[in-house]
Structures are given as C-alpha cells and as structure tokens.
Amino acid sequence: MLRLDELRDCLLRRACTQDTRDAVWAHLVSASRAEGAVWTLGCVGVALPALIRASAALTSRFVGDTADIEAAVLAGFIAELAQIDCSRMQIMVRLRWAAYRAGHAAVREALDTPLPGGTTPSSSPPPRPWGHPDIVLARAVADEVITPDEAHLIGATRLERIPLTEVAEHSGVSYEAIKKKRQRAEHKLVDYLRDDNDAGHDDETTARTASPAQSTPAGRRRCADGLSRTCGESGVQKCGARPALPSPAPALKEDTPCD
Structure with missing residues (x-):
C-alpha cells in the first residue's frame, strides 16, 4: 500500500x-470512474506536476487573469478521465495533452476577446518567435502543419523523453517506421518555423511604419488564431519577453536503436 x-x-x-x-x-482511472469524487481528486493530485507544467506553459506570458486558463486545464484533465482509452499506452501523456488543449482553447478565447472601450493599442515589433515547445506544437497542429498524432509523437519522445524504441514496441510498428514518421513530422515543423521566422521580419517592418489610423481598435489586426506569432502587445507572447527557445529551428538529433 502506498500513499498517493x-x-x-x-x-x-x-x-x-x-x-x-x-x-x-x-488503475487510477478505473477507480475514478467507479468511485467518483475522492479518486478523481486523487488522480488530480498524482497528475499535479504535469498539470502545473501545462498551466505554466500557457500562462507564463499571459498578462491577464490566469485563473480561468488554469481552471480550463483542470477541467480538460477531469473530462478526459471519463473517456480515455486505457488500453493504449502513455495514458498520462494523453491526459496531459487533453488538459493542455483545454487550456489552449481558453487562451485563444481570451486573446480573441475585444479590447475594452477607450483602450488604444499601439503598434510595436513582435517578439522573436515562439515560446514554450508545447505551444509550438499546438500552433503547428492548429495550422494543420502536422497532425495531432505527429505532435503527440514529438512531444512524447522529445519532451517526455520516452525512448523511440519503447514507442515503436507499444505501437506495434518497427523502430525504423516510427523513426521515419517522426523525421517527416519534424522536417515539416522546421520548415514551418523557418517560414514564420522569415515572415516575422516583414511583420516587424510593417509594425514600425504603421500609421496612426492603423493603431485604432478598428484598424488593429486581431489575433485571429488565438496565439498569434505577431500580436505581441498582449496575451501569451507579451512584447519584450525573451523566447524560451534559443532559436526558431533547433537542430534535431536522430535517435539510435539503443536509445
């Protein structure tokens, strides 16, 4: 017997x-479904490090009240407890991603909210790109650059450091097949980051030369994608914050069969 x-x-x-x-x-998910509140709370406690990490990634550069986003992360985790397929591997990783997606949706909703009356935003250069790796993957999925499965594979093996051999074994495919799948996804992701980095220079030039009329609420470019890579004045990417990644396209090392 162990305490949780x-x-x-x-x-x-x-x-x-x-x-x-x-x-x-x-076992924890089954207990939560069978007995309800007490075991659901226990699942939250066991998952707390992952939930804190997800919330921190979403709110670290968000200048508004973060309580709603943190609540959305928790709600997404609890909702997934009731429906997750426990016959598949990486149960906790999938629970964390469900929580993260719920929090990400809350961030998008917050960034899409119209500015209060009387607020006059000013043009400013965007931050040099991206932020937390989870946000990079979420953006790439939202822009249909990679699939959710590819994002999950990259997140599990690169961020969670689950060996690629272990993922291949549980997925029922060969090591080489899962390695090539990740390679293709990472190549698309790198091209996506490079293209966006190039576009960022044009956006920065436009921001510096914007006329006063373009700085009015009517002329302001809305952050339509929720986590805009160029709307740095508010939200997750607050202007002036230093990026969490040292470069937009980090070198990706290949796994060897002994990883």
Missing part, C-alpha cells in the same frame, strides 16, 4: 518504466 503522494514520487522517477506508469494510471 508517495506513488506520484515513484512515477516521476526515471527508473519507472512506461509499462508501470500505464498500469498505475489504468
């Missing part, structure tokens, strides 16, 4: 295998 906080610490250890994590989470 002790169980959480065990799951966070590098020595803990993915099979063990999946077995534990399958």
Whole structure:
C-alpha cells in the first residue's frame, strides 16, 4: 500500500518504466470512474506536476487573469478521465495533452476577446518567435502543419523523453517506421518555423511604419488564431519577453536503436 503522494514520487522517477506508469494510471482511472469524487481528486493530485507544467506553459506570458486558463486545464484533465482509452499506452501523456488543449482553447478565447472601450493599442515589433515547445506544437497542429498524432509523437519522445524504441514496441510498428514518421513530422515543423521566422521580419517592418489610423481598435489586426506569432502587445507572447527557445529551428538529433 502506498500513499498517493508517495506513488506520484515513484512515477516521476526515471527508473519507472512506461509499462508501470500505464498500469498505475489504468488503475487510477478505473477507480475514478467507479468511485467518483475522492479518486478523481486523487488522480488530480498524482497528475499535479504535469498539470502545473501545462498551466505554466500557457500562462507564463499571459498578462491577464490566469485563473480561468488554469481552471480550463483542470477541467480538460477531469473530462478526459471519463473517456480515455486505457488500453493504449502513455495514458498520462494523453491526459496531459487533453488538459493542455483545454487550456489552449481558453487562451485563444481570451486573446480573441475585444479590447475594452477607450483602450488604444499601439503598434510595436513582435517578439522573436515562439515560446514554450508545447505551444509550438499546438500552433503547428492548429495550422494543420502536422497532425495531432505527429505532435503527440514529438512531444512524447522529445519532451517526455520516452525512448523511440519503447514507442515503436507499444505501437506495434518497427523502430525504423516510427523513426521515419517522426523525421517527416519534424522536417515539416522546421520548415514551418523557418517560414514564420522569415515572415516575422516583414511583420516587424510593417509594425514600425504603421500609421496612426492603423493603431485604432478598428484598424488593429486581431489575433485571429488565438496565439498569434505577431500580436505581441498582449496575451501569451507579451512584447519584450525573451523566447524560451534559443532559436526558431533547433537542430534535431536522430535517435539510435539503443536509445
């Protein structure tokens, strides 16, 4: 018998295998569905490090009230508990992504909200691009550059550091097949970041030469995609913040079969 906080610490250890994590989470999800509130709260406690990370990634550059976004992350996690397929691998990773997507939708809604009356925004250069890696993947999926499955594969193996061999084994495909799938997705992602970086220079020039009429609420370019890469005055990408990634197109190392 283990206390849930002790169980959480065990799951966070590098020595803990993915099979063990999946077995534990399958049990926790089943208990939540069978007994409800107490075990649902227990699941939230065990998942708290991942939920905090998701919330921090979404709110670190958001200048408004973050309570609604954090609540959306939690609501997305709890909603996914009721429907997640526990027969598939990486249960916690998929729960975290569901929570992140819910929080991301809340951020988009907040950024799409019209400015209060009497507020006059001013033109300013955009921040040099991107931010947290999770936000990069979310944007790429929203822009249909990569699929959700490809984003999940990159996130699991690059950010969660799950070995590619382990993903291939659980997916029922060969190591080379899953490696090539990730390579194709990463190449598309790199091209996407490079293209956007080139476009950012044009946007910056336009921002510096904008006329007063273009700075009115009517002339302001709305952040229609919710996490605009050029609307840096408000929201997640606050103007002047330094990017979390050192470059828009980091070098991607290839895995070897022994990873």
